[in-house]
Amino acid sequence: MFCKAILLAFSAASVVLGAPAPAQVTDTDVLQFALTLEHLESAFYAQALAKFDAQAFADAGFPDWVRGRFVQIGEHEAEHVKFLSGALGAAATQACEYNFPLDSPRAFAALSMPLEDVGDSAYIGAAQLVSDKGVLTDAASILSVEARHAAWVSSAVLKFQGWNGPFDSPLSPSAAFSIASLFVKSCPASNPPLPVKTFPPLTLSEAAPAHGALVGLTFTKPTGAQASAPAFVAWFDGLGVVFSNVTADGQTVVPPGLEGTVFAALTSVDSGMPTDDTLLSGFTFAQFPFDSHVDTP
Structure with a gap:
């Protein structure tokens, strides 16, 4: 079910390119x-x-408390939108029109977990861009809740x-935007430019x-200066990155050892940490469920 639901998500979604990124990223940016991502998550739960x-939910085989918990998560996301909108005031980004593949409660649940993971990882990645310690503290408070959401959906609902x-x-x-934008149809023209560079999508x-x-x-396939660059898949697993070669016919071998939700993107380098300058595509995600296990001496 997870595989089918996520592939449906990426095949059905449309990509919306953002405006040019600001030259210098501010706390407001x-x-x-963050508000752009929270709008998306809030709309996702509200629509589903x-x-x-x-x-x-009962017909899909879920116990009655599952939907109730999703209602609570949706309320959290709506509260995040309210909080960030209040902090930004007149500069607040407005909600977009979205395109979520909501074919069934199980497809919804399968997609909610990686979306929460994206939110969690986006807050981690943006932390280094924040200069105001009060803003950083507020963001950390939201980050931890997003991580709890992802853990609950993965373990209690999906049994991963x-x-x-x-x-x-x-x-x-x-x-993060390269994944979120896959579910956006259009945004208000009045929305401010986001601190992002846009990339073509990647699908596994x-x-x-x-x-x-x-x-x-x-x-x-890249054009211009990157057209002749070799392509690799960078698999982001925790704080590390593992690379695999891309064949001439557009295939790659999945590396060993990947666990949980792993993000992947095409890159022109096969070492170090890929940057916006070396990426050849946007990001996608893959799931590598693992059982409980312990190492015995």
Whole structure:
């Protein structure tokens, strides 16, 4: 179900390119970016819960408390929107029109977990851009709630693991936006430019591939100076990055050892930490569920 739901999400979504990024990122820019993500999450829960009532969740095999918890998460996201909008005042980013693949309660649940992971990782990645310690504290308070959401959905609802590993992956604003924008149809022209660089989308042929599997990649080939650059897949797993080669026919072998929600993007380098200058595509995500296990001596 996870694989089908996520592939549907990426095949059905449309990409909206943002305005040019500000030359210098301010705390206001970061808050507007955070509000953009919170608007998306809030709309995601509002639309799904309006479409699927308690009986729909029951028919999908969920116990009655699952929908109730999703209602609470939706209220959290709406409160985040209210809080950030209040902080920004007249400069607040407005909600966009969205395109979520909400075919069933299970598809909704399968997509909610990685979306919460994106929110969590976006706050981590943007932390270094914040100069005001009060703003940073407020963002950290939201970040921890997003992480709890993701853990609950993954473990209690989807019956996967409750965490990815000892570290979560930081995503730059451009990286997080490249995923969020897949679910945006259009935005108000009055919205301020976000501190992001836009990239063409990347799709994996499997959203939950096996380690060592050969997976297909769908992406737009680079033009200009990057047209002849070699392509690699960078797999962001916690604070580390693992690379795999891209074949001439657009396939790659999934590296071993990846666990939980892992973000991936095409890059022209195969070492170090990829940057906006070395990325060849936007980000996608893959899921690598793992059982409880312990290492014995």
